[in-house]
Amino acid sequence: MGIKEKIKTNIQRNLDQRYFRRLLGIIATRPVLFAYGNTFSSISDKYLNIFSIESIRDAYSGNKPVGFGSIFLPYEFFNAMGVSPLLPEVMAGFTAGLGLSDQTVKKASARWYSQDLCTFHRSASGAVELDLFPRPDFILCTNLACDAAQKSFYHYAVNYNIQNRYYHLDVPYHYNSRSLRYLADQLEKLAEKIGDITGKGVDLDRFAETIELSNEFRKWAVKLNNVRKELLTYPPHFNGLNFILPFHAFPGTQQAVKLYKNIYLELDSFLQKQRKDPDIHKNPPKKILWLHLKPYYRNEISDILENGNCRVVFEEINYVYWPELDPSRPFESLALKMLSHPLRGNISNRTDAIGKMAEEYGVDGAILFTHWGCRQSNGGSRIIKDYLKSRGVPLLVLDGDCVDRANSSTGQIKTRLQGYMEILNCG
Numbered sequence: 111m112g113i114k115e116k117i118k119t120n121i122q123r124n125l126d127q128r129y130f131r132r133l134l135g136i137i138a139t140r141p142v143l144f145a146y147g148n149t150f151s152s153i154s155d156k157y158l159n160i161f162s163i164e165s166i167r168d169a170y171s172g173n174k175p176v177g178f179g180s181i182f183l184p185y186e187f188f189n190a191m192g193v194s195p196l197l198p199e200v201m202a203g204f205t206a207g208l209g210l211s212d213q214t215v216k217k218a219s220a221r222w223y224s225q226d227l228c229t230f231h232r233s234a235s236g237a238v239e240l241d242l243f244p245r246p247d248f249i250l251c252t253n254l255a256c257d258a259a260q261k262s263f264y265h266y267a268v269n270y271n272i273q274n275r276y277y278h279l280d281v282p283y284h285y286n287s288r289s290l291r292y293l294a295d296q297l298e299k300l301a302e303k304i305g306d307i308t309g310k311g312v313d314l315d316r317f318a319e320t321i322e323l324s325n326e327f328r329k330w331a332v333k334l335n336n337v338r339k340e341l342l343t344y345p346p347h348f349n350g351l352n353f354i355l356p357f358h359a360f361p362g363t364q365q366a367v368k369l370y371k372n373i374y375l376e377l378d379s380f381l382q383k384q385r386k387d388p389d390i391h392k393n394p395p396k397k398i399l400w401l402h403l404k405p406y407y408r409n410e411i412s413d414i415l416e417n418g419n420c421r422v423v424f425e426e427i428n429y430v431y432w433p434e435l436d437p438s439r440p441f442e443s444l445a446l447k448m449l450s451h452p453l454r455g456n457i458s459n460r461t462d463a464i465g466k467m468a469e470e471y472g473v474d475g476a477i478l479f480t481h482w483g484c485r486q487s488n489g490g491s492r493i494i495k496d497y498l499k500s501r502g503v504p505l506l507v508l509d510g511d512c513v514d515r516a517n518s519s520t521g522q523i524k525t526r527l528q529g530y531m532e533i534l535n536c537g
Contacts, residue, residue: 138167152345153376161365169194175247180259184444186362190320198234206406206513228483229513231262248275255453285449293445317440320362330370350425351404395421401478418531424471457490461497482511506530
């Protein structure tokens, strides 16, 4: 049994927050962390795991204030305020990868959480009920994209008895100068409240530095995405869907800059080798655009696609949708970032973004993984399918569950993927 499997097994046997703290205190030390990082097959995976573990370690350490936040917040805000962010939805993905979701989902069911609730939220709620997460100093949620988050996150506040420190960012449906000012004012007032909680106030110089780092991260993310427009070969086990935590929670940190610079350099070296390989274009893989998320437990989807000569060349969650931000106007900049999100407002915002991705990456097809309980994504699946069909891109709507293995049919997913690859003439 390798080091990763041993850690996973020990966590499954010791489902206790105190054990997590001790374990993170050991594996997040630099010598152990880099030894662990060297067990990964690529630079991308190495730094992804190192920085992810450090981020989670910081949240559990008790050395900094902790804020729970929903996935579509601008985490530059947390990083500028000196707060360790913890994203319950992303942590639910980690619980699935660690084989813990059976226990967290079971706990949520025992506490009468609805079976039709998104299992990211159901699993995270079970983890809160099991007291697996560090206690937050405040909880921040937004209505952007996800309606389940608002209800789940408020329940977390009730659970921790901090209802007076539950905050909600209201993102307007429309994007105009008035809605930009409205959202920027909310962020500015919220910063004052969080500053009172941390006792550090609001440091506008730090906000400016954080925005500058965010712009630097954005630069490398754009360069990386541009490389992928041509890239057909990747490091072993590379999966862009694994980068949801750093893409959302790390902007405004040195870690985000270092991680995305290293991913870019690694993938660019693969591109240079690809350009020198005349055989790569003899039987090129069919290019797939992946929409929404993936199952975070062990599954065969990537192997099935690769064995069928299909390659996911881009993922919707890695799309850089916002412009460069202005460090001198931090709250307006972060409001602009939120209002620029393709999931805000009418579904045409999302289809327009998907259309740009499909065109820029020259995809042969797209797969939308319709995760159980995700109403905002699943509800638009037919509209997205018809939109892509009008552009000559066939879409496979693949039903499943990103967190709860018991809620997905492995056999059906395999059969539908194989049938779809036949339509694309893969092989």
